Amino acid sequence: MKQFALIAMLAVIAAALPLFIGENPYITGIMISVLMMAALSSAWNILGGYAGQYSFGHAAYFGAGAYTTMILITLYNLNPIFCMAAGIVVACIIALITGSIVFRLRGHYFALASIAVAEIVRLSVLNFEFTGGAQGILLSDLSLWGLDLNSKNPFYYGMLLVLVVTLTITAWLRKSKTGFYLQAIREDQDAAASLGINISFYKNRALLISAALTSVLGSLYGLYIRFIDTSAVLDLRLSIEIILTAIIGGVGTLWGPVVGALLLVPLAEVLRSNLLGDALVKARLVSETSGMGLFLKENLAHAHVLVYGIITVLCILYLPKGIFGLFRRVK
């Protein structure tokens, strides 16, 4: 019960945040990205953290949601809610096919097979005509069924809602029979099978929940950015980012992915936009015209992915159980 209360409390705080921030599209945009990554990573965590099946192909479900929604809206101007539902169906079909292939495999083979399936989806979308191919899909309408797409708040609350649902499902899983079975599969698959647990059924169940949630986030992303192409929604980089967020936060914990997203997304943005260099100059720690100031201004923009890589390596080496693992150790 404590978990559910905590989710509810934090959800209320998060829901109230835009009132304090006011009209600040830049900050709201970053917070939307945080919520989206937290939800993506939490949804991945249901399969990866609880069932121990490390999918490296979650971009496929995200892309399924985004593409289904954008295609249906641009072609038939259907209600976005209906489009999202259709996205879930497509994602679940891909998940069922994927599951029937990859769940027969373990460890590295599972990871590589999940990449292969996602790559097949990506390349197919790139090659077909009806998906917009390499040109992607641009949504030029600014309002859909009464929804003002220029406004950021609907997307903030949409992402928040999916995150809350994902966390609630995760918390419920921890208490339910399904959750126990999944953890049994994660710890020792052969022992779980010998106890009579239908391994394939429970793995597929976790995958379907995870894929459906991921696809809703993809739909929201498409409507929010109003442009999608394969490199934005179906790339291997996205799948890796999702896992990285979960691992740095803490795999297999309820709050780990949320903590990971709260840390990584703002960090990536601070590095990308060179806010770090700016802040040092503003705080008068570094003079803008000094060698150091110029170096920061000119080079940090080129180096932000490098810094991200270094942080990744340091986290894996020194925080292998994630930040949340560290928190628990402190307690």
Next chain:
Amino acid sequence: MLFLQALLSGIMTGGVYALAGIGMSLVFGVMNISNFAHGDLMMLGMYLAYFAFTLLHIDPYLSLILIMPIAFLFGFLMEKVFISRVISHPHQNQILLTVGLGLIMSNTALLAFTSDPKILTTSYSSSAFNIPGGIYLSVPLLISFFITCGITAILSLFLLKTSTGMALRATSQNREAAQLMGINVAKMSAIAFGIGTALAATAGALIAPIYYIHPLAGHSFLLKAFTISVLGGLGSVAGAGVGGLIIGVVESMSSTYISSDWKDVVVFVLFLAILLLRPQGLFGKKGGES
């Protein structure tokens, strides 16, 4: 004619892929790690070959004598400093560590060498043998192919005949048992990663005269190297060699008879089919299936 042209250029290209796959497979066999930095290690070999050519005026194929030891040392140290620390961690942590190391390598290269692609132009870069019947064989690809065959043969002999080679194979077959038998498995891991790096860099150097050199150039080959090593059976040198040739021919046949933009899909479908029908790969040991 189209068929023969596709077959021959597929085999030649496959030879270069094979080298990348063998490096990946060896690292996997001995250390049980999927190395996502493999493409970036290839990139390292490309730049080494480029600078050996432009600064020292050494032919890219001759420069392998320099590149292989440098790359071996680089890989050996990389294993000692980073990889060895996660050897007992979960797979996904190992994968993300190599992803992070790859990001560091490619973005350091981006800062050091800029994103301008470098072109290594030799006197034979676009020359070809004309076989009667309208079939053309690329000279640099042919040289690469023979070098690949040579290196694969030497590597196989090393694994079969030397004591280090046998220790590597023993570690690959059963890490715990090898340790009990008094084999220094930590050292074997570092050696395997060193050899894997040297092979990746060699593949990069072989590609350099027929490709372009760019900080992200290795990424196109990463998934191919995975596919090849799984196809041949993770840990099997001969398997990866054959796997490389198969991928080369499949790619070139599918661009000829299906369409060039669907050829990667064909390769991945083949990859999944092999995983399902023969998870241990063509030549590998058992263990992938559940």
Next chain:
Amino acid sequence: MKKKFVLLVAAVLLAFPLLTSAAPIKIGFINSITGKEAQIGENLTNGIAMAIEDLKAKGIQVDLVKEDDGGDPKNALAAYEKLVTRDGVIGVVGPYTSGCANVVASRADQYKVPLLVPAAAKEEITMKGYKNVFRLNAPANVYSSVLMKAVAPYKPKTIAYVYAATDFGVSTVKTAQENAAKMGLKEVANEKYQQGQLDYRASLAKVKAANPDLVFLVSYDADAILLMRQAREIGLTPKAFLGAGAGYTTAQFAQQTEISNLVISATQWTDDVNWPGAASFALRYKAKYAKDPSYHAACAYEAMRIMVITASTAKTSVKLQAALKAGSWNGIMGPVQFADYGGFTNQNNHSMLVQQISGASYETVYPAQFSKKKLIYPFKR
């Protein structure tokens, strides 16, 4: 612990806007500094740096805020929103890639901060009627139409397409097919490829078997060299190779004389065109960066020059929009005016050039009023 953490993050996020300060004339620049498009992005960065230098020499001070989008539309949106709401820029130059430019352009009217797109080719960007979106370069359809016009007098009969499976590749070939149909050209091969491959021989052998008069190519930087090497290797010799921009217009490609000689390409800019300052820009660029400028560098230079000169008198975004709309300029990109025509809004009706490589250098061969040389067709190796 958890709550403290959440509060801490919230506090950090809230602190960002407090860091802003006022500056005289602030312009934003969004570019692909990292990521897949970084190699072309660097040309834009250099062009912009030269523009800022030249403006400083004239006594115009600019506070330039540079943003990297890494080629990701989500980052481009964040960059634009940061520039207009946090940094308070009055105009933005960029982004480079079509995807990013599309996303940012669709927000320009919402924030009413003018966006000047220097080099993105997608037609849609200036076809949606956005008041605050301006584009300097000619859109994708002009690449193919100018090439076809240049070779039309020689009456080619057949054409084959070989192109990268990218937005630019697919868009350009689509318009090329329309133009070819009008000219009565017969399409004999169509080979789309994924970038970054090692071996294009199978595709090229198919093209060779179809024996086309024209081979129409769209490739990025280094792919172009690879493709042409392999084309030479297998003995593909059409009457003309037509390269649409990008990879066929780089100095690096021209220097590969054994494969590049006599290749015809469409470009936004050349260094021997008779537009004011073009030749001296090329010389100074080469002295500074030790390489020839690409058309992207020239586009970025001119876009930034126009943006800053206009902004320095306009002072506010609203006036800047009006001044960009009303003004006309003449510089290294020739006459520039943002006009509404043929479905476009605020689009500079830029006259693209056709160039042919002769002995490692590009020579403008079409249109006649801008060129000194004549097209050589058909060519023999």
